[in-house]
Amino acid sequence: MSEAAQGHPPADFDLSGTVRRIRRTARLSQRELALAAGLSKSTIAQVETGRRGLSADALASLATIAGLRLALVDGDGVEVLPMRGSAARDDGGRRYPAHCDVRHGDEGWWYLPHRAARPVPWFTFDLRRSEPLADDDHPVQVPEDDPRWRAEQRRVESLTAWAARQQQLREDYLRRLGAGEVPPLRDDPCTCPPGCEELLVGDDPAGQADPHVPDCPCRCDVH
Known part of the structure; x- marks a missing residue:
């Protein structure tokens, strides 16, 4: 069984010195610190001499008495905060695994x-x-x-992108019309079926020689 499982601090953590630092900061005797923390004097004495460990809760309680707090720091000495309790949970109200x-x-x-x-x-x-x-x-x-909200957002974004593409096609046509590259629109209304519109929204509709489905009755230049 590991030292942590037995309630002993890891070898690189000086629990004895930490408790002594707490007492030094609080200016309390072993008996006074034990009384304030609800522990026995012998417990404080044994911890300070390295003969027993101390739970994290008890150590945090001692630190609070001295106006201190426990913290995790990384290799650069920067404090690492605890995971927040307000994070998303599953349908059963359980937190998701911390390591995932x-x-x-x-x-x-x-x-x-x-x-x-x-x-x-x-x-x-x-x-x-x-x-x-x-x-x-x-x-x-x-x-x-909510997946339903996200799906609706994707639909709106798709429609917005489609509308922007149509605007781009219109602007491109007007530019080409002004340059004399394409003839003006016919006066009679376009009767192209939906399939022709789908051809126009391809990767390069302006470069398509004949953007019409085979059975299109209209076959206009721009629709």
Whole structure:
């Protein structure tokens, strides 16, 4: 069993010196510190002589008495904050595994055949140890994480992109018309079927020689 499991501090953490520092800062005797923390004097004495360990809760309580607090720091001495409790949870109210990466449930893999009949969850998780952390924490759930809201946003964005493309096509036609590259529009209305419109929204509609479906009754120059 490891030292941590037995309640002993790791070898590179000086618990004895830390408790003595707490007492020094608080200017309290072993008996006074033990009384303030609800511990026995012998416990404080044994911790300071390295004969026993101390739980994190008890150590945090001692630090608070001295106006101090426990903190994690990285190799550069920068404080590492605890994971926030307000992060997203699953339908059962449980937190997602801390060591895993949380992402939206509609991102990619959920739409596999064996999941098609199941409702899309707001979030799911996976483990990608080979990749750097995308975020230091799990996301906080907001209404915009609803898969239905996200689907509607994608639909709106698609329509917006389509409208922008149509505007670009119109502007391109007017430019080409002004340069004499294409004839003006006919006076009679266009009767092209929807298939012709789909041809126009291709990768390079301006360069298509005949953007019409085979059975188009109109075959106008621009529709």
